[in-house]
Amino acid sequence: MSNKLSRRSFIKAGLITAGAVATAGVPRPLSAKDAGTERCTLLDLQQCIACGACVEACREVNETKFPAPIGPMPDMLPRKKVKIADWSSAEQRGIDDRLTPYNWLFIQPAVGEYNGEDFEINIPRRCMHCRNAPCSNLCPFGAAFTQDNGIVRIHPDVCMGGAKCKAVCPWHIPERQSGVGLHLDLLPQYAGNGVMYKCDRCYDRLKEGELPACIEACPEDVQQIGPRNEILEKAHQLAREIDGYIYGETENGGTNTIYVSPVPFDVLDQAIEKGPGSPHLAPAPDAMASANKMALALAIAPVAGVAGAVARFMSLGKADGGGKETQHGR
Amino acid sequence: MDAKPNLLLKVLYGIAAVAALFTGFGNMPLWGRYYVADVPGLGWSGDFFINVNVHILAGGLLLAIGAYVVTTLLVMRRSHSGGLTRSGRIRVFLLALALTTGILMVIKNLPGVHFPMAILMIFNFSHMAAAMLFMVAALVALIFRQPWRQH
Numbered sequence: 270m271s272n273k274l275s276r277r278s279f280i281k282a283g284l285i286t287a288g289a290v291a292t293a294g295v296p297r298p299l300s301a302k303d304a305g306t307e308r309c310t311l312l313d314l315q316q317c318i319a320c321g322a323c324v325e326a327c328r329e330v331n332e333t334k335f336p337a338p339i340g341p342m343p344d345m346l347p348r349k350k351v352k353i354a355d356w357s358s359a360e361q362r363g364i365d366d367r368l369t370p371y372n373w374l375f376i377q378p379a380v381g382e383y384n385g386e387d388f389e390i391n392i393p394r395r396c397m398h399c400r401n402a403p404c405s406n407l408c409p410f411g412a413a414f415t416q417d418n419g420i421v422r423i424h425p426d427v428c429m430g431g432a433k434c435k436a437v438c439p440w441h442i443p444e445r446q447s448g449v450g451l452h453l454d455l456l457p458q459y460a461g462n463g464v465m466y467k468c469d470r471c472y473d474r475l476k477e478g479e480l481p482a483c484i485e486a487c488p489e490d491v492q493q494i495g496p497r498n499e500i501l502e503k504a505h506q507l508a509r510e511i512d513g514y515i516y517g518e519t520e521n522g523g524t525n526t527i528y529v530s531p532v533p534f535d536v537l538d539q540a541i542e543k544g545p546g547s548p549h550l551a552p553a554p555d556a557m558a559s560a561n562k563m564a565l566a567l568a569i570a571p572v573a574g575v576a577g578a579v580a581r582f583m584s585l586g587k588a589d590g591g592g593k594e595t596q597h598g599r
Numbered sequence: 600m601d602a603k604p605n606l607l608l609k610v611l612y613g614i615a616a617v618a619a620l621f622t623g624f625g626n627m628p629l630w631g632r633y634y635v636a637d638v639p640g641l642g643w644s645g646d647f648f649i650n651v652n653v654h655i656l657a658g659g660l661l662l663a664i665g666a667y668v669v670t671t672l673l674v675m676r677r678s679h680s681g682g683l684t685r686s687g688r689i690r691v692f693l694l695a696l697a698l699t700t701g702i703l704m705v706i707k708n709l710p711g712v713h714f715p716m717a718i719l720m721i722f723n724f725s726h727m728a729a730a731m732l733f734m735v736a737a738l739v740a741l742i743f744r745q746p747w748r749q750h
Contacts, residue, residue, distance in 0.1 A: 350632050401710040407647055409627050409727075411719035424716060433628050437647050460629075522710060557708060559648060563655040564705045570659035574666025582674045 307400075307419040308475070309497040309525040311504050312393060315511065316489040319376045319391035324365050326486030327374045327395075330471060334425070335362075335371050336464060338448035343457040345447075351462055354445040367546030368394070370446035370466035374483055377547060381540035383532045390532055392541070393483065393491065394548055395468040396421060396442045397517055397524035403556040404434035404443065413465075419497070419525040420470045427451060430463035439521045439556055440548035443467040497525060504529050522555035612664050619657035619697075620734050623727075625650040658701045661694065686736065686745035693733035700726035 338357050345351035354370075356362065362371045374395040381388060399405075402421045405413040412427035413434050423434065423443060429452045435443045443465035452461025471481035479485070484492045493500070501518060504527045508515050516528040530537060538550040625644045630636045636645030643649045683691060700722050707714050707722070714722070739745065 347632070347634075350634070401708075406708040407626070407651060409723060411716060411723040414716040414719055415713045417713055422716075427716075427720065431628050433626075433647055436628075556648070557710075560651050560655065561709055563652050563659075564709060567655055567659045567662065567702065567705055570663040571666040574663035574668075575670045577663070578667045578670035578674060582671070 307417070307497045307525065308494055309419065309500040309527060310398075310470075310481075310484070310492050310494045311500045311507075312492050312526070312528045313507060314390050314392060314491075314528055314530040315513075316491040317376070317391040317393060318489055319378065320488060321365070321376060322486045322488055323393055323483035323492070324372070324374050324376060326482040327468070328365070328372065330474070330482035331373065331469075334466075334469070336425070336446035336449045336466065338446065340448070342448040343453065345462055346458045353447045354463065355447055356444070357446065357448070368442060368444050368467070368548075369546060370444045370464075373466065373468040375546075377541050379532070379537045379540035381532075381536065383536050388532050388540075390530060390537060390540075392528065392530075392537070392550070395483075395526075396470070397440060397521070397526040398468075398470060399521045400523040400525060401521075401555070401557050401561075403437040403439075403521075406557055406560070407437050408434055416472065418472075418475065420472045420475070422469045422472060423465050423467060425450060425464045425466070428464045429455075429461035430465055431461060432465060434465050437556060439553035441545075442548060444546060500527060516550060520553040522557060608664060608667070611660060615657045615660035615664065616737065618653060619661060620730060622650045622654035622657065623730050626654060655701075655705060658698060658705075662698055662702075665694070665698070682749055684746055684749055686740045687747035690733060690736050690740065690747070693729045693736060696729035697726055697733055700729065 336357065338355070342353045342355055345353065356364070356369045356371055361369070365372050366375055368375060374393060377392040377394045379388070379390045379392060398419055398421045400419070402413070402415055404423070405415045405421050408414075408423075408428075409431075410427055410429060412429070413421065413423045415421050428450055430445050430447065430450055432443070432445050435441050435445070444467065445463050445465050447463035450461065450464035452463070455461065471479070471483075474481060480494065481492075484494055493503070495503075504515055504518065507513065507529045511529070511531050513529050513531045514533045516530070516534045517524045517526045528534070534550045535552075541547070541550060543549050621644070624630065625635075626647065628647065630641070631645040636642055643653075703722050704726060706712055707719065
């Protein structure tokens with residue numbers, strides 16, 4: 270793994286130096302006034318050469334945010350149900366071909382054949398930063414949240430590591446590290462199991478008007494970031510130019526990560542290796558749709574209650590009135 | 600018109616309160632971990648989306664019952680007579696707090712609605728605290744036969 274990283278460092282340094290000459294193609298830094306508007310990323314999958322510069326930059330920049338478990342893992346109960354997820358060994362930390370608490374971005378290769386031609390597409394995979402993220406909506410402790418600029422974050426000081434965010438995410442993106450976090454100070458054996466980690470789209474860099482590390486480091490300008498409407502416009506234009514396909518615009522009700530590929534995503538989904546830490550590229554219906562329909566039931570409920578009471582009052586009033594008439598008629 | 604809750608209302612209130620509390624704990628998430636979702640017939644409690652839908656539905660039923668009772672009391676103009684007992688006041692306050700924070704969280708789940716993390720935490724923890732304290736107050740009232748209203 271270390272050899273792999275060294276090679277990547279070399280390639281990255283070389284390509285970035287070369288790229289610095291041609292600064293016209295480098296994505297522009299963000300202005301401070303843009304910081305609060307909903308921002309979206311566009312990934313042109315034709316451009317990715319799988320050099321891994323983005324992966325390494327992500328790891329370097331976010332190293333201070335990575336979990337640092339101290340001492341042995343707690344003995345979770347019930348043991349059969351609660352599995353320890355420990356990625357903290359040097360070997361595990363080095364893994365860069367899937368999502369882990371120490372690797373928030375990886376390159377997912379897709380090799381296959383489409384329309385009689387061979388293809389090799391490299392797909393940078395990370396959190397999609399959904400517009401109405403179920404991880405953020407359904408976190409019972411408010412540890413997962415969505416910023417106005419579209420970044421979906423998990424706060425490591427509040428997260429209990431229950432992995433509900435992972436279960437409700439259509440791509441099962443967040444990854445758990447046991448032996449860290451708030452639950453150790455509460456009921457370490459009986460509630461919680463560490464902290465969930467995922468891409469936070471370099472929220473701290475964005476706040477300072479800088480680009481996310483993966484975008485800044487990319488020598489091929491695979492990614493760009495900007496206001497959502499502008500990015501969508503660019504994505505559709507690119508898709509028209511290459512007769513390509515878009516993923517992320519409508520998935521899960523809309524995300525702020527838009528992929529454009531010359532190969533259809535159902536074909537790519539068949540070509541990629543899927544499993545733990547390696548998300549799919551299949552259609553993803555809006556996970557929050559049914560819960561949000563229930564909001565209507567909640568809105569109707571008090572009206573129904575008031576109407577029920579008034580109806581009952583009126584029916585009793587009529588009954589009382591009828592009784593009096595009968596009595597009067599005697 | 601009798602302002603006292605009738606049997607149907609009591610049954611509906613009981614079902615809604617138990618369902619809201621059960622699915623509330625299920626949202627924590629606890630039922631998958633502690634084998635409750637393995638109990639035949641309760642497998643759904645391990646599914647977070649079903650859980651949250653049942654939770655909102657139960658909250659809606661409690662809200663409807665609350666609106667029905669308050670309207671009945673107002674229409675009957677009987678709120679001045681036979682006021683709430685101390686147990687009743689505590690339960691009404693806690694239930695109102697749980698429902699209010701619950702409504703805010705449902706609003707928060709709608710597309711395009713984002714609250715800052717600090718506000719989310721206040722909603723979440725006050726919702727949880729109110730619901731748990733309501734559960735304790737309701738159990739105490741049930742065990743010691745404490746009525747809602749003074750006779």
